[in-house]
Amino acid sequence: MNRSRIEGLFDQRSSAARAVVLVGVLVGDLLLVHRPSGGRDWGLAAAGILLCAAAGRWAFGALVALSGLLVVAHTLGSDIVPALKVLAAVTLFELSVREYGRRPVAGAAVLALAVAVNRLADLPGELPSVLYKTGIVAGLPLLMGGYVRVTRDAARAARAHAEQEEARAGQRLLAARAAERTTIARELHDLVAHHVSSMVLRVGVARHVVPDTVDARVIEVLDDLHSSGSEALADLRRLVAVLRDPDSVAAAGTASALVTPGALPAALESVLEGSRRAGLAVTAAVDPVLARLDAVRGLAVLRLVQEGLANAAKHAGPGARAELTVRVADDAAVHLTLQDDGAGRPGVSAPGPSGHGLIGMRERVDLFGGRLDAGPTPRGWRLTAELPALRVPSALPALPALPAPPAPPASVRVREQTP
Template identity: 70%
Template sequence: MNRPRVELAFDRRFATLRILALAGVLVGYSLLLQRPSGARDWGLAAAGLVLCLVAGRWVFGALLAQSGLLVVAHALGSDTVSSLKVLAAVTLFELAVQQSGRRLAAGATVLALTIAVNRFEELPGGSLPVLYKMCIVAGAPLLMGSYVRVTRDAALQAREYANQQELRAEQRLLAARAAERTTIARELHDLVAHHVSSMVLRVGVARHVTATAGTTATTDPRITEVLDDLHASAGAALTDLRRLVTVLRAPDRTNPDIGSLVAPGALLAALGSVVEHSRQTGLTVTACVDPLVARLDAVRGLAVLRLAQEGLANAAKHGGPGARAELAVRVVEDVVHVTVHDDGAGKTRTPAPGPSGHGLIGMRERVDLLGGRLDVGPAAQGWRLSAELPSLGSHMEPQL
């Protein structure tokens, strides 16, 4: 929380600066308006300025010394009495700003008694004028300094309270997010992961049965190839789900080798796996991947991988038989460009029956989260996905 400049002017750290500013004003007053008439007055003025400078560090002792100097100056009939009164009053103000309690009461009492001693010859007849001077010289600085101190301390307490409230709100938000992540992780484990695990087991049984049947009958090798691919894909999906559940449950205590869906430096291999899997579905894929993507941070690396997966999956699903697709991932001036373009959209791409998926929504949310841009739609021939993930300079790992 930003502090007002007026409050900073009365901060304890800037006491010396305040004293120096006052000393500069008094030097100007002594040189321009009321010059000391002799060496004695110059000496008293110089002593007052030295005590003024000392007040920045030892304010209580400086106030006591200034009170004594004021008595001496008045006894000698010096013209610097008025200036020394101002110095003493400002020093008392500084003491009230910095401290409270006995030292402040003692300093104010000493200065008030100094005024009374200097006007002792006017007592008792001039009691009211003397009391008035005591209030002006000692009472007013005491009240103003105490007010500044109380106001400053109240503002400090208010800021500390606001910071505590902000911290508590942040902790509540983190706790709510943790509870939400735990709920999502539980649902993923109990529902999705359970069914995927069952699929893996059933496909494994089918592979075993097919292999056993192959010893007594002729088995189409394409069936075996499809079952092998399905088993591998389901197993990879189950591994990713388990990693995701681990990340959701304990994102801060997750082992990087387990919790990261894309290990550092493994993005190139992961993209190659995505391309190979798309080719196994019958899609002809041409891939051009910049080696610099291997240096991306984990968040952007995962975003690039998911964009490539979704784009090629859509091309395989909607591009039609014999469709061709191009995947390009480039790093240009610290900006990652991901492009997926297929040429079969114009003939066979039709809306799938039933509810629409969330792939496009998820891609947009992922790109928006990174401050990027995503364009998806029909091209001159086929369908095109184009994404940009900017501001990578500060997130790329140093090249070895």
């Protein structure tokens, strides 16, 4: 039995249940152990039981009445005086558990006075015995009830304090995350977005000042650079807005990071066209069912294809070919395969510095509980990913921190896109 259930036994809401249990025990004692000798004793016992049962609602009044009933029973020479003392002590315990202040002390004084009145004939010779019995009948229930009450209230205060500390810790964490997002957003805006904007502006100027005699392919490259830079700048602005205030951006409907239903095939085709313009010969087989994919996994598929094709265009070498296959299985899982023939070709330039492309792809796939494999093959480089169908739990667990992947051996060429 845990602590909360034990505390619940002495809660005020359980007073009626406690009274019923105690009354049942005392009735069993009167029927099986200390049977009253006559109708008068049965009447006194019934009155005591009713008063004890009423303690669940009127503890102080029931205690005063039981103290008076105890004096009456002793005066009449009843045999159930010990049972009435137990009932009075239980009622005093109930009063001490439930209330602070003077009422429990006053109730204990009334009960002690009743016990002393019943022993007046033994005074002063039996004074130590009378004081001891008075302390047992009236003092012990008062102390026990007070101890239970203080312990219960201390446990409640400790739980409330722990909840407050947890709430404060959550607020501090949210504040720290907000400050971190603000710092990242500021750096993105002041550094990255500034330079991208400057490059887009310069490419636009170059496009307009080049003479008409320049090769048309140069014009096409400049147009492509201007278009890609403008899209990157728009994405950066959306990202900065999301980092600064995610709630307001989402409420305004401007956080268009997700791919809308049905737009994924067109978005993939746009990425493929960009890779072809960069010199990578790409063939693709895209499952038409992909148009009905949910927006969350659709964005993941789009980002995986973007990163994979960017790595292939960067590392596979000139004239390389790539094959992309994206299909949706019967269990709604998405399977993506990207194979290029550049890794085993002679004359391929050495790879550039390692970035964070593969790490980001692994993290993105791990969010879905999927699997990603990437590495060299006899034909070149192969990337495979599997995104299982979404399972939405009732409470989303915290995602574990992903360990950094081990450094690849020098003999294996790392395929990364620098940030």
